[in-house]
Amino acid sequence: MLIKSGANQLASGSPIEMITNVRLVAGYSLYGVSTIFLVLALRDGALSILYPVISLTYVWVTLLSLYFLNESMNLFKLAGLVVIVIGVAVLGRERPQG
Secondary structure (H helix, E strand, O other), X not given: OHHHHHHHHOOOOOHHHHHOOXXXXXXXXXXXXXXXXXXXXXXXXXXXXXXXXXXXXXXXXXXXXXXXXXXXXXXXXXXXXXXXXHHHHHHHOOXXXX
């Protein structure tokens, strides 16, 4: 969201304008921090569980863009979000021990 709003503020797209754009720099900084957390999570977590959970980012970004950027929702977007949430829920279920 910060990267998008920062990009919307760019007039010319020059490198100087980009590195002085607070929202753009903050967005990429948070992206870097999330990458560090992902690396730490991958050390001990199962890749087959972590990456589907990361796909929930698409759900949050869509919901936030509806609210903050006034983007539109259609049936296909909604269906895609539902499939993602159901998929993550299915993969997140633990098998009974026994």
